[in-house]
Amino acid sequence: MSGPLATxxxxxxxxxxxxxxxxxxxxxxxxxxxxxxxxxxxxxxQPISLTYVHGHDFREGLRLIRSLTExxxxxxxxxxxxxxxxxxxMEGWVDVALEEGVxxxxxxxxxxxxxxxxxxxxGGVVYHDATExxxxxxxxxxxxxxxxxxxxxxxGHPGDRTATQLLAELADLGAPVVCAGGIxxxxxxxxxxxxxxxxxxxxxxxxxxxxxxxxxPYKRAIVEAxxxxxxxxxxxxxxxxxxxxTPYVRSVGTEAGPLARWMLSHRRTKHLMRTIYALRSLWQxxxxxxxxxxxxDYWQAGKSVAGIDxxxxxxxxxxxxxxxxxxxxxxxxxxDGPAG
Ligand SMILES: Cc1cc2nc3c(=O)[nH]c(=O)nc-3n(C[C@H](O)[C@H](O)[C@H](O)COP(=O)(O)O)c2cc1C
Numbered sequence: 001m002s003g004p005l006a007t008x009x010x011x012x013x014x015x016x017x018x019x020x021x022x023x024x025x026x027x028x029x030x031x032x033x034x035x036x037x038x039x040x041x042x043x044x045x046q047p048i049s050l051t052y053v054h055g056h057d058f059r060e061g062l063r064l065i066r067s068l069t070e071x072x073x074x075x076x077x078x079x080x081x082x083x084x085x086x087x088x089x090m091e092g093w094v095d096v097a098l099e100e101g102v103x104x105x106x107x108x109x110x111x112x113x114x115x116x117x118x119x120x121x122x123g124g125v126v127y128h129d130a131t132e133x134x135x136x137x138x139x140x141x142x143x144x145x146x147x148x149x150x151x152x153x154x155x156g157h158p159g160d161r162t163a164t165q166l167l168a169e170l171a172d173l174g175a176p177v178v179c180a181g182g183i184x185x186x187x188x189x190x191x192x193x194x195x196x197x198x199x200x201x202x203x204x205x206x207x208x209x210x211x212x213x214x215x216x217p218y219k220r221a222i223v224e225a226x227x228x229x230x231x232x233x234x235x236x237x238x239x240x241x242x243x244x245x246t247p248y249v250r251s252v253g254t255e256a257g258p259l260a261r262w263m264l265s266h267r268r269t270k271h272l273m274r275t276i277y278a279l280r281s282l283w284q285x286x287x288x289x290x291x292x293x294x295x296x297d298y299w300q301a302g303k304s305v306a307g308i309d310x311x312x313x314x315x316x317x318x319x320x321x322x323x324x325x326x327x328x329x330x331x332x333x334x335x336d337g338p339a340g
Contacts, residue, residue: 004329005322008176009199012125012146013104014072016040017322018199019189021206021314022148022180023076023106024156024300025282026053026289030061032211032314034068039315040322044074044106044201047093053286054213058093062100074104077115083275091118098122106148107139116143127178131159133169146176148201154181155203155242155302158232163192171196184307186324193325204301209314214289218299219311221246227306236298237281238264238274244299 003010007018021028021036023046030050033043043065050061065073075097077090094105094115103124107115116126120143127146128139136147149166150159161169163179170177176198183189184205192200207214208222225244232240233254243249256264263273288297312320 004326005193007193007198009146009178012176013042013074015042017318017325018178018193019318019321020044020074020148020178020199020201022156022201022203023049023074024203024207025049026286027203027207027212027214027300029054029211029213030056030065031068031213032206032209033073034065035209035211035314036206036318037065037071037073038069039318040071041318042072042074042104044076044104045097045102046076047090048282052282053289059096059100062097062102066100072104073102074106075102076106076108077112079107079110079112079115091115094118098124107144108148111142112139112144113142116145127176129180130170132161132166133173136170136173136175140173140175144175146178146198147173148178148180149197151179151181153227153303155300155304157237157239158242158302163197164195167195167197181302182304184304186321188304188307189321190325190328194328202304204304205308205317206314207301208308208311209317210311211314215292217292218289218297221299222301222305222308223310225301225305227303230301230303230305233298236284237278241298241300242302244301244305246297246299248297 005017009018017040019041021043023044025046026049028046028049033045036043050056051058077094105119105126107126108129112128119126125145127148128144129148129150130136131150147170149170151163151166152158152160178199178201179192179197180201183200183202189200208219221244229245230242231245233243234240234256238256263269
């Protein structure tokens with residue numbers, strides 16, 4: 001897309017505003033994905049969230065989104081290969097998404113080669129999650145077209161670099177780079193576009209919306225939290241996840257238990273422990289996001305909570321951020337130039 005907000009991301013995807021609602025397990029529901037895309041951004045489907053949390057058959061869920069918007073949407077493919085069953089299921093979801101017209105994919109964790117081959121054959125693009133240069137290089141070698149640069153302020157599984165450090169590390173790879181983490185207000189959006197990022201992926205900001213089906217206590221906690229209320233816990237998945245430090249999180253601590261740590265550190269038991277974590281965390285996070293009592297729960301959020309002070313419709317967020325960026329344009333970086 002051309003226009004004041006054109007970047008390599010908008011051109012790769014056909015969207016108007018270089019703003020992505022990142023995939024969120026368990027918070028991505030069809031209405032949220034559709035609302036972001038309908039407003040000119042890009043909503044990304046999280047398949048396990050769509051099916052297991054929100055109860056849709058995968059294809060029907062995509063069609064539900066299509067009934068709410070005809071604009072482009074994306075899909076997140078976690079390409080972790082340790083379970084063959086999971087890998088086959090994920091590949092099946094990619095095929096269905098392609099059949100249903102999805103042309104933008106975000107891959108995370110493993111090697112995205114198979115996804116890239118399938119998506120390229122259908123004329124789509126793949127952006128790969130990277131927390132540092134070495135994962136970015138692997139993703140690009142496997143065929144990815146762009147990068148989602150996950151920094152230390154992100155919700156979900158954060159990286160350990162600042163947005164500035166990460167762009168400096170990735171810019172010369174020549175691929176579009178999207179900033180993920182820490183952006184909760186229009187000022188932050190404008191700032192990172194000015195730095196040379198091709199777009200922004202937000203998660204936490206879009207949870208505090210009427211369209212997101214997360215519980216009201218969870219949304220209120222996001223609105224009320226400050227950046228230093230966000231801590232990392234290993235207790236959910238075995239690797240650090242950003243959560244709001246509620247009294248419950250304080251009481252149970254943030255380190256994996258001794259048995260889990262031991263199992264994770266041994267080759268023979270590592271995969272079993274990861275599977276236990278994966279299954280348990282799916283259930284735990286599903287319950288936590290939907291439970292209106294708000295007790296004993298893990299509420300995932302990033303440090304972008306600092307810029308979030310109201311529950312606001314998702315489309316309004318996209319339009320507000322878009323206006324701010326359009327008013328700030330023309331920016332320093334030429335849209336066709338390398339990011340950074
Ligand atoms: C509740 C929650 C769940 C997430 N789940 C996923 C996921 O399933 N897959 C993924 O690639 N990223 C996931 N993320 C990361 C987001 O897609 C996005 O990159 C991140 O939220 C950006 O940081 P922000 O929360 O500060 O905006 C999740 C983030 C949150 C807050």
